[in-house]
Amino acid sequence: SFWIFYCILLKCQYNMPRKPKENTMNAVFCHGVLPPDLDWNKNTYSPTKGWKEWLQFVLEQEHDIVMQIPRFPHAHTFMMKYSEWEDIMNSQKINSDTILIGHSAGAGFILKYMALHPELKVKQILLVAPWIDTGGANPFGFYKEFDMHNIANQTIDGIDLLVSDNDISEMGKSRDKIISNIPSMRVHVFPGYGHFVLPELPEIIPFIKF
Numbered sequence: 001s002f003w004i005f006y007c008i009l010l011k012c013q014y015n016m017p018r019k020p021k022e023n024t025m026n027a028v029f030c031h032g033v034l035p036p037d038l039d040w041n042k043n044t045y046s047p048t049k050g051w052k053e054w055l056q057f058v059l060e061q062e063h064d065i066v067m068q069i070p071r072f073p074h075a076h077t078f079m080m081k082y083s084e085w086e087d088i089m090n091s092q093k094i095n096s097d098t099i100l101i102g103h104s105a106g107a108g109f110i111l112k113y114m115a116l117h118p119e120l121k122v123k124q125i126l127l128v129a130p131w132i133d134t135g136g137a138n139p140f141g142f143y144k145e146f147d148m149h150n151i152a153n154q155t156i157d158g159i160d161l162l163v164s165d166n167d168i169s170e171m172g173k174s175r176d177k178i179i180s181n182i183p184s185m186r187v188h189v190f191p192g193y194g195h196f197v198l199p200e201l202p203e204i205i206p207f208i209k210f
Helices: 001-016 052-061 082-090 105-115 169-180 203-206
Strands: 026-030 066-068 098-103 126-130 160-166 186-190
Touching: 026 052, 026 105, 026 203, 052 066, 052 203, 082 105, 098 105, 105 126, 126 203, 160 169, 160 203
Parallel strands: 026 066, 026 098, 098 126, 126 160, 160 186
Antiparallel strands: none
């Protein structure tokens, strides 16, 4: 009868394997630059490699989160222009499911990008050894004219700041200015990590709000 057939059909549908829910989270990593007057083991250091590629692998393999690492121009010449980086960032998928992660100049860029795009809302921001050029070294004023005060309100799970106790003095000035402007951020200090030029950084994982 119709009802017997209907009950069998419902039972079959119930017992069918269900497709796991797709993880809608994604991440965008903004790399730093290599100033010509600094020597962070120039023979091996790359702004896009090391723990950045390690993190990309871990997020995808263990958490089903795709992390893009867009390549920004002039990372090895220090002649970067904000408008060029902004154009590349505009092409990325950024929404309330997005985690923004930045290192050094890339972390500072995230702050300016979010400040100049108040319409954006992201899941979380993680800043590792951020630099915002407090000394005005970049000839194009990369970090000029932006207000950080409201950036925390543009996140769902807040902002985490990872710094070391023995980074170069310029990074310390950037750190202090950022903290004074965004006092609600969570600050994590790592002894002896320098500028976080490392092959892996497992310490960052517990701070990511999955």
